[in-house]
Amino acid sequence: MKELLSGNEAIARGAYESGVTVAAAYPGTPSTEILENFSRYPGVYAEWAPNEKVALEVGIGASLAGARTLVAMKHVGVNVAADPLLTFAYTGVNGGFILVSADDPGMHSSQNEQDNRNYARFAKIPLLEPSDSQEAKEMVELALDISEQFDTPVMLRTTTRVAHSQSLVEIGGPGARELRPYQKDPQKYLMVPAFARLRRAALEERLVRLREYAEQSPFNFIEWRDQSLGVITSGISYQYVREALPQASVLKIGMTNPLPEAVIRRFAAGVKRLVVVEELEPFIQEQVSSMGIAVTGKELIPNSGELDTGILARNFSEAGLLKMPVNAEAEGSTRSKAPAAPGRPPVLCSGCPHRGLFYALKKLKLTVAGDIGCYTLSGLPPLEAMDWCVCMGASIGAAHGVSKANPAMSGHTVAVIGDSTFLHSGITGLLNMVYNNGSGTVIILDNRTTAMTGHQQHPGTGSTLMGTAAPAVDLETLVKALGVKRVKVVNPLDLAKTLAVLREETAAGEPSVVISRCPCVLLTKAAKPAVLVEKDKCIGCKVCLRLGCPSISVKDRKALVDPVSCTGCGLCIQVCQEGALVKGGNGDA
């Protein structure tokens, strides 16, 4: 039976069919649906860890205990988990272990587009790259087999277009689940220098065997067609090559670390011109080149952003390697005299509690060290209330650094961080601020969920991925235990109170935490009645527009509130100086 599955659904299915019993992850686009889907299969255990490092460590334990294990994360999550990963490569596994890295070329939902294939080479572990959902499922099973046969963690690397594209998958039954017996073996698992040196040698010996294995892998195969042009490719790029260059001979590499050198040499010898087509870095190209083989790749195609059929068709035809197809010309002609289409950027939702907090921060003209979540959207117009955003958890350390470097900025800089992000990697930053006698204000945007990735549970929500009740961390107690003496809780939809607390806390001259607490509006089922406009009072001043609320507009110099999308949060009522915006319903909303 065939089903239409996304790459992420196929990976979850593959894990189930291969006997994986433990999975751990921290949510991150485009990886999130792997665990969400896996957790629904019978007889498995899956959890959201507070961050990717913990997820990977949970996976190490599960593997050592003998279970087949899957750990998943987005590409930048692997940065967080890199520490355990690079030494886990030394110890090797007991039960098969697969790390899924979901990369995001084009940065659809990410702060960078690093190519995580480099991690596999860095860690000296096998790397598999599926190019559709069927391969994604098959490669999960293959990865687990390789992992157990060669005693190594294995990386499966997808990209957004594999993770989030649906294609047909042959569905099988559940795999056998057997715990391998655990045996204490300090020389293998206890990585102190004397033993780590032994494992370092074992790592090199394993790579030699993996190179031999790669030469035989059925996922590395040659399709001979016209031999004047040969293309080496992997992952989603294979699909673009087949469509844009249907005549070219192709070497498709499914196992991209270590590379199958003999297969590559045989292919190179059989074609007149050799090109590597890969998204992002010249990962394959540089290694082929260092084999002494004449090859091009990044000379023809970009090393940033996503590829597609159109880019390949255009660039190969410009290089004289392809006759221009008809379609590629069409773009310019239909676009010529079109009216300009204004952008439709994502925005904070109608009724989003973050809006109140960021409106207040803007009003106080504070410098805002930002973090990763929905609230990062407040950096865009009209709020423009965030100064920078780097990575998960970075806001607190950066705000502390600002205050140590530049006293003039210190009372005017705050860190903002979501509840899930704070629990991910903000706690240590706050501990550092307290320990090093900092004086910053840290605002925890506690909307009771991991909103940006689609409302996943976390250690503060009181529930787990499997749907069981769990202890919810008490943020006030937690930050006090770190040594913060000043802890205030505000409802960000109460603007006057929020402004007063922010004024007071930024002037305090000691570490202070403001918990801006209001559940994500998308979790709140019962909306209040929509706000009403008293047209005779509205003077068309547009102050309400400064909130950037998608329910508010101004037409013919009068405010308009969309009664369908307005949730009645009341922020606009508070910013209107004329009393023209009023509560809907019976006035008791």
Added chain:
Amino acid sequence: MLKPVDILMVGVGGQGTILASKILAQAALETGYDIKVSEIHGMAQRGGSVVTQVRLGEKVFSPLIPPGGADVVLAFEKLEGLRLMSFLKPDGTIIINEQEIPPVPVLVGAAEYPPGIIEYISSAARNVVAVNALAIAEKCGNVKAANVVLLGVMACRLPFAREVWERALADRVPAKVLEANKAAFAAGYEYE
């Protein structure tokens, strides 16, 4: 040999493009097509543009439709139709809902919602079907079925049997709103 069909569905988060693409995919599967569907998740719930690409054929490679390659552009919102009409093949069909959903830059007065979108598209594309899907859906008893009206308008132009569509619809739509959705689909199917 099944003729390849590429369909680009564009709209704004919340308009029901994903349900429409699921019904389409199911109908295509039953008809025997290979199929790839590509969606970008993550930002849809935050009011951004939503683009779903559906590719059908004997064997589909890339999940992405090249610019100028779509046989059908199904626009759930006018501005999104304008933004992505460069994907339309010269002899392709653009079906466009007359609904306007102003983006935030327009709401805050930083940009203008372009006037005359349908007039422009009618002059630039050969096959244009403009539909007031909201009004039709309302007549059918459920304003939220506008997506299914649009699906119906597209359905009569694709090479699948009407019963196949209707089965897919019944499988994917909750029972309590099925009647209104059936009526919406029929109204779309018989439109023009």
